[in-house]
Amino acid sequence: MTALKSGARTRAEAARVIDAVVSDGRSLDWALARSDEKVAPADRPVVHMLCYGVLRFHWLLRWQLAQLLDKPLKPRDSIVETLLAIGFFQLSDTRIPDHAAVSTTVEAARLLRRPRYAGLINAVLRNYVRKNISELEPADEEARLNHPAWLIQRFRTDWPDHWRQIIEANNDRAPMWLRINTRQKSALDYQTQNEIDGDLLAGVNGALKLRRPMRVEEIPAFDKGQVSVQDAAAQLAAPWLLARGGERVLDACAAPGGKTGHLLELLGPNAHLTAIDSDSTRLEGVRQNLDRLGQTATVLAADASKPGEWWDGKSFDRILLDAPCSASGVIRRHPDIKLLRRESDIQTLACRQGEMLAALWPLLEPAGRLLYVTCSVLAEENDAVIRKFLAAHGDAREDRVLHDYNIRDLMHDKNSGFQVLPGTQGLDGFYFACLEKVS
Template identity: 40%
Template sequence: MRSDASASPRRPATDRPPQLPPLPPDSLARALWVAAEAVAQVREGYALNDGLASLWSAHPDLPPATRGAAQDLIFGTLRDYGRGDAMLARLLRQPLTEPTIDALLRVALHRLEVRPDTAHTVVDQAVEVAARVARGGLKGLVNAVLRNALRQRDTLASALTRSPEAHWRHPVWWIERLKRNAPHDWETALAASNMHPPMTLRINPRRSAPEAVIAGLVEKGYAGRPLGPHGWRLDHPVPVATLPGYAEGLLSVQDWGAQQAAPLLDVAPGMRVLDACAAPGGKAAHLLELTDCQLTAIDADPRRVLRIEKNLERLGLVADVRCGDAREPRFWWDGLPFDRILADVPCSASGVTRRHPDIKWLRRADDIGNFATVQREILDALWPLLAPGGKMLYVTCSVFPEENSLQIARFAGSHADCRRAPLGSALERTLLPDADHDGFFFALLEKQA
């Protein structure tokens, strides 16, 4: 898959529509246009985060409300995996070859589903976009398709329930794999993965008592409920910069599932600890908030290393932050063993699709095996760095056993000095997505002395 978000399909100069007055920056048409550009990029194989960065740069005049509306349309359309395909298959005689118009129709159809009360405006504004970005008869096509969608609303709704991809909003291979591996919970997990994600805060006990921070949040209208000793799940997501105490390092935003990693590693004061895939630094910061340890945090991407440093600086925490590949310790390790290692390895990210809905579009079934290979290489490279009697916590945000339980069973079976330490009453912990947290997997490995 391509990752160069700066590249985008270009239409030949002779094929461009006539130049018309620009769309007003505060209009629904502008939001639809921006959203269509982002969706088209994802369908071309670009990661959404990279695409959004270039998109906002290309539209610097967007007021906050339009930018927010565009982002809602982007995430909503991408969460609707399979629905656009099913509807367009019934509304078009043949697939569109114009990426932006195809994406515009998907965005507009999503908006018609979630806001049927604005149907007339959506159709009008989508046609307005088509007049500016499409050639020839595509403006009329957009108008006809959307009006047919309104006329056939009941028929389309019935057809969507018969398509597994459209109903569950995930690829068929993903649905079938999850159904096999979690026969009692797959429906709940898929439904949760299509929700808007919760916003959960992690309070920094080194800066203030959790009770005092929570009281301050509630007093200023940031209602919620506690999750664990340092978590606070907001009733309604808000821009992070508006949170009282955020700039001062009193709190961070971290999913409740991710917050469970640091306590499971069982770190004591003074221990040498490695966070081997640390960016953007949430789990590294949590370790330092809980325990006065000697933390080394590495990541292979120099840009993401900067994010670790900035996050630690805001929270008033100190670590030895380095750029390095966890599979190549000879380039960054000082030769002294670690008492604890956090191996939050690269994975399919199949447990966090509601935060990153482009994953459903970009992942393929054979990607899982590729991730498993990288994970195996990381585990094999890090194990010699762990001191006898030390512990390694293996973490993924995947829901697939090939990256989780099967990976750990293989590793433990091939290392005689590896003992699987219990996590509560079990040898591993699997969190499928639900209302409170994303999907995660944890396994604790102890090195025999």
């Protein structure tokens, strides 16, 4: 196959994936998983790179398009607009030579059965370069900041001093973090013995940031379960529970099992962990993770807000509630969130989060600890949920002691709970509140 043909195939495939997100409201993970089944392994990195990049800069690219098109194309040809956005992204943000970016994108129109647009695509991409469109600074805020207006407003309201940091981090590419099972080996030994080019994070035992991402199959001892891929902010959750072997632990929203595996590593051989998730397909990921790590837990497809359907009546000493949320703290890893979330989702999510907390609280032993976690930076899903819960539950109090002094630098104190903002020392945005049951 010539370079032009294979280049055109990856552009056409990226356009289909992006269109599934933009026009059909599919998640990027869903669309890429289907695409990976069709695309040759060697082509997948290019398709992924184009999809992430174009979705990350969606509003800017669409604004640039408006500078070059007299009027929008017919809705049935929206995929041509997506192709143009792919062309712009290649021209402004990649090292792909301009002539290759143009010719592969033009050729992709033919593969997408839009040959009559080949001339227009060619002309628009050439104008993009000739008129230096990538250098223009849009007055339009959505285009300049690459976020929907409602989300920009939320960040401004909730984080008057930090909203720009959040937006910049969201528009950046996320680093790859490893979690080393320090029961087997210290992170420093793992890094040194495997000559890994990366940085350890003080205060987060086992967290190693790679300077260059690698494919999972290339990660030394990954298949032996010595190491997992997990953002360092997510690695804060399991130790925060202060769980010990022999205690009964519930991981209430477990899939795909990142924190379940970490908890089991910390609990050691005498672990009694129940991992539940309402999504049985995602729960398969937990089982695979545990197999790889050589760990065991009771894994149940169950609804955390309806313990009456699955709970055996024996209290838990520790509960981790890693609640479903807007994921507004991990936008850099999931840029489609900016397109898929609606402002009205936030209130719905906050109600569900409050219901789950209230439903799980009676399952906690007196003096037990429940850690509430989200990967959101929005107050409505975080401190507002916890404040409301504390006001309604006289037997709950917040433990505000940060047991590891070193993580204080990562945290923003909220009235209730603590927030890590995205981009802080390369971390994702996560919220934590630790509740104790007063005996």
